[in-house]
Amino acid sequence: MRSNEWLEQRFQLVLRRHFYDVNLVNPVDVSYGIRARRRLGSIALVDGRSIIRVNRLLAEDTVPTFVVDATIGHEMAHYTHGFGSTLPRKYRHAHRGAVVDTEMDNRGMHDIRLQANAWVKESWGTFYIDECGDLSAKKQRRDSLRKLCWERWLAQCDRRSIEEIEERQAVIMRQLKSTTAPAYRIDWLVAGPRHTALSYFYDSEGVLRFHGLLADRRISDSVVDFEVAYWQVRQVVGADWSRIRTFMLHHGLESTLVEAIAWRQRVWNVFRKRNVDEVFQIAEQC
Ligand SMILES: [Zn+2]
DSSP, rough: OHHHHHHHHHHHHHHHHOTTSSSEEEEEEEEOOOOOOOOOOOEEEEEEEEEEEEOOHHHSTTHHHHHHHHHHHHHHHHHHEESSSOOOOOOOOSSSGHHHHHHHTTTOOHHHHHHHHHHHHHHHHHHHHHHHHHHHHHHHHHHHHHHHHHHHHHSSTTTHHHHHHHHHHHHHHHHHHOSOOSEEEEEOOOTTOOOOEEOOOOOOOTTTEEGGGGSTTTSSSHHEEEHHHHHHHHHHHOHHHHHHHHHHHHHHHHHHHHHHHIIIIIIIIIHHHHHHHHHHHHHHHH
């Protein structure tokens, strides 16, 4: 296991070799952060100090040193561009136009960068599972508990069912005079706190998933109808909202559209936060 001192030494080495000309206008702290699934490092300006965090998994000896160096180099490239530092900002976007890669390459980190990319691509997945089996197991437990909660909640009496939504879909299809059969099936979403939309389209699976709370009859039919119509029309005219809207208005869905959008803007957020908690509390009591 690599210590904080080891990381600090590595940082100093990368500075000397590749960033010797950069004026460190504000102090830089380097330390290990959390064990993350994807992100290897980050840089942020906090109270005039640049805080570089390196994924704690890189403290494992099995991770090649060049991955650590490349991570430090990446964050220092941000520093030189004025992201996470007090240097003047050189670009509008931190990553756009591969400015970080170019900066690293110009500083003699080309090979290190490519080696690191290749290792991450090849080995990170299995390495992560080996190291973080406990995290994965925890996530699996959480997901299955979440699923159970929703099943219980959806099974309560007088919930809307998928069959009902499919019936609404048939009605809406006729109204839209749509002959394009839906290229997807409808199912419930096992929603967590981060699911803020009413419906999600899973292209690769061919599934349209509705937020489970749409089974609550306090939410009017027009909201459900709108979601159904939206995805159907989108399949016909493409993703551009103004075209979808025009198409819906043209087919007599104006009141549905107006009502649904107004509800989503005014009520949905509050409704969701309040009721998602209830969904999960139910299971905790059981
Ligand atoms: Zn970055």
